[in-house]
Amino acid sequence: MSDYQQARVALGMRLRELRMAKSLTGAQLARLLGWTQSKVSKLENGKQTATAEELRQWAAATDHPHVAEELTARLAGLESHVRSWRRQLAHGHQSVQENINAEFDRTRTFRAWEAAMIVGSLQTADYARHIFSRYADLHQSPRDTEAAVRARMKRQAGLYETGNTYRVIMWEAVLHARLCPPSVLAAQLDRLTGVIGMDTVELGIVPFKAALRIPPANGFWIFDDRLVITEDWHAELWVDDSAGVATYLKVWDALSESAVYGGDAHRIITRASRALDAR
Structure with a gap:
């Protein structure tokens, strides 16, 4: 139990x-x-x-x-520890975003894995707008989309703060997921190429053809080595016990071994962008 x-x-x-x-x-x-x-x-x-x-x-x-x-x-x-979406979204998405922003404000090293969509801290406003709309439809929650987008965009200030490190890995599938119109996805992919080379961001892409040490399951954020936040369809899970955090660190390390970075990551993103244009 x-x-x-x-x-x-x-x-x-x-x-x-x-x-x-x-x-x-x-x-x-x-x-x-x-x-x-x-x-x-x-x-x-x-x-x-x-x-x-x-x-x-x-x-x-x-x-x-x-x-x-x-x-x-x-x-x-x-x-x-287990925060149901039904309760959290009773008044919309903004408060959820502000709660997570508080954790970002007190963290210096972030590790993230995402297999389904672009990591929140690297999303454009238009892309985030479509993500919030999808989840509002699912949970039938109040539509405070614009306020939620503004709250998520605040988080991106940390990308430019000296001393912060964002170690983000994503599966190649997120580059192709049609969660928004093609024009919005194109701008989002362009945004990703723009963060490659930033001194605070290490962006890795796990290619479709990469050998995997572990299944590319649900996404998660690791805040320093003290807290993990991960999501399921019914709830958001906050893990702060040392054994739990250690498990997610182990998962992140295993997934990162399959990722490519720098120019190789740039080429995969560019290929996805070109495939989008070709459709």
Whole structure:
């Protein structure tokens, strides 16, 4: 069982303890709250995560309103590692971008791997605009696209700060992914060629034909050697334990061995750009 699941089960046990202290059955509590009995059962058994408001309602319904702060603190600790998109995007993408920007501001060495799209810190505004729109469609989240784009663009100031190092590797597939109109992708590819040679950026491309030591799975950022942020379809995962970070460093090293840099990377990007023009 993962640390996240263990924490959710522990929270569920605490909720059950509060219900039983009030001598309520699950069905009785469900009626008080206007919920289904299955929801109460899932929360108590760690099969579902309550919202902060639901925890406050539970505390009040069991005559333990003073425990609401404890419960929401447990939830905050649980979600500090696994942050569901449903919760994070409740008010749009801007706040998510600002939270990540805070981590960029306190980091000097960045390592990134991306197999699906251009790494955020190297995106053009137009490209980022299409990415945010795609995810807003998926999650049915508020469309604060322009604010989210501005927040992401702020991050790029770090590319020009002395002392920062960006070690970015991407699979060749990202150069061809039609997540935006051809004209936008063409400008994005031109942007990538422009960062090759910057003293703060080491850009590597893993060619389609490269021998791979490990499957090119989901993308991730490593912030110094203290934090990893990676994404799945349902949630964003923040990894800060030393063993977890070490695993991602090992993955990054394995993928970087398959990458090409400098002139070789430039030629692959140029080839992708020409292929785009030819269609």
